[in-house]
Amino acid sequence: MMSSIAEELESIDREARAALAEATEEGQLESWWQQYLGRRGRLTQVLRSLPSLPLEERRQVGARANALKEALQTAYEERRAHLERVRLAREVAQAQLDVSLPGRPLPVGRLHPITQTLRDILACFQSMGFQVVEGPEVEWDYYNFEALLIPKDHPARDMWATLWVDYERDGERPMLLRTHTSPNQVRYMERHQPPIRIVSPGRCYRYEATDPTHEWMLTQVEVLAVDEGISMADLKGTLADFARRIFGAERQVRFRCEYYPFVEPGMDVLIDCFQCRGEGCRTCGYTGWIEILGSGMVHPQILANVGYDPERYTGFAAGLGVERIAMLRHGIDDIRLFYQNDLRFLEQF
Numbered sequence: 304m305m306s307s308i309a310e311e312l313e314s315i316d317r318e319a320r321a322a323l324a325e326a327t328e329e330g331q332l333e334s335w336w337q338q339y340l341g342r343r344g345r346l347t348q349v350l351r352s353l354p355s356l357p358l359e360e361r362r363q364v365g366a367r368a369n370a371l372k373e374a375l376q377t378a379y380e381e382r383r384a385h386l387e388r389v390r391l392a393r394e395v396a397q398a399q400l401d402v403s404l405p406g407r408p409l410p411v412g413r414l415h416p417i418t419q420t421l422r423d424i425l426a427c428f429q430s431m432g433f434q435v436v437e438g439p440e441v442e443w444d445y446y447n448f449e450a451l452l453i454p455k456d457h458p459a460r461d462m463w464a465t466l467w468v469d470y471e472r473d474g475e476r477p478m479l480l481r482t483h484t485s486p487n488q489v490r491y492m493e494r495h496q497p498p499i500r501i502v503s504p505g506r507c508y509r510y511e512a513t514d515p516t517h518e519w520m521l522t523q524v525e526v527l528a529v530d531e532g533i534s535m536a537d538l539k540g541t542l543a544d545f546a547r548r549i550f551g552a553e554r555q556v557r558f559r560c561e562y563y564p565f566v567e568p569g570m571d572v573l574i575d576c577f578q579c580r581g582e583g584c585r586t587c588g589y590t591g592w593i594e595i596l597g598s599g600m601v602h603p604q605i606l607a608n609v610g611y612d613p614e615r616y617t618g619f620a621a622g623l624g625v626e627r628i629a630m631l632r633h634g635i636d637d638i639r640l641f642y643q644n645d646l647r648f649l650e651q652f
């Protein structure tokens with residue numbers, strides 16, 4: 304019994320290897336595999352008969368059979384790879400296949416245009432010593448409005464159409480989706496002492512109908528510097544430098560009074576139109592100037608509320624819309640394009 308199974312294994316070994324060396328085509332390889340290693344293959348049958356053998360014999364024959372199975376499987380794969388190389392070499396030789404042609408291009412992803420512009424903006428401020436900090440998108444009414452000197456029923460609330468999460472009721476604190484990144488000014492000052500230089504990026508939400516210049520979701524960057532002796536000169540120098548780094552070193556910068564409840568004085572920053580160089584065109588609304596952000600000197604009441612001495616410390620703040628900056632930079636005339644996920648648009652950046 305023992306010798307016959309052992310002999311069968313040896314003849315399988317010999318015959319299988321000889322037959323494999325003869326196989327030159329896919330079909331032959333396939334039937335070779337069926338004949339020896341397949342479900343009804345010769346070697347498979349030997350392996351199946353093992354459990355009926357006495358223990359000692361089963362051990363020896365089993366080890367040999369399993370080793371042979373692995374060896375034949377490897378030989379099969381090597382033969383197949385060898386035939387494939389031969390086939391390719393033949394095709395190359397017959398010039399049916401030109402391996403020097405470029406391969407099929409793989410689609411490569413890229414950063415969203417808003418992410419690209421956001422990173423440029425942050426890098427600009429970081430190089431001036433500002434640190435990046437983030438805050439929550441779901442915010443208390445307190446930080447979004449109250450702490451920024453916009454009390455309940457104050458007309459300035461109309462500047463920000465709000466998406467509410469929870470109205471005020473039963474003494475619960477009202478909660479909302481932040482309408483701007485300005486709440487991070489207060490959040491940061493509550494936990495830190497001057498000197499402060501931060502930029503705070505993030506998404507903001509507004510209860511607004513969309514049109515070419517309005518989205519219900521937008522990205523802002525808040526800027527805040529508080530220290531002894533910070534003046535309008537620091538505000539102007541910092542923001543003018545920012546504007547020139549993003550829109551070109553030759554930009555003219557203008558500051559125009561504007562009301563924001565949390566700064567005094569408040570102002571918008573404008574640059575001369577890079578499209579028409581001040582002549583007047585669609586981009587600048589025929590004024591020659593383009594508004595790029597809001598800013599001002601931090602209201603002394605806000606400094607006092609977070610426990611700073613407003614006689615000792617002063618600061619400036621600014622807030623800018625990343626979509627607006629990206630639109631101006633790339634000449635995009637509809638903000639809604641950013642979030643429609645149309646590759647024909649996104650692949651241009």
Ligand code: DAH
Binds near residue numbers: 484525
């Ligand atoms: N938070 C304002 C807005 O969303 C923008 C702004 C204006 C931010 C003036 C500031 C600032 O920090 O000083 O419209």
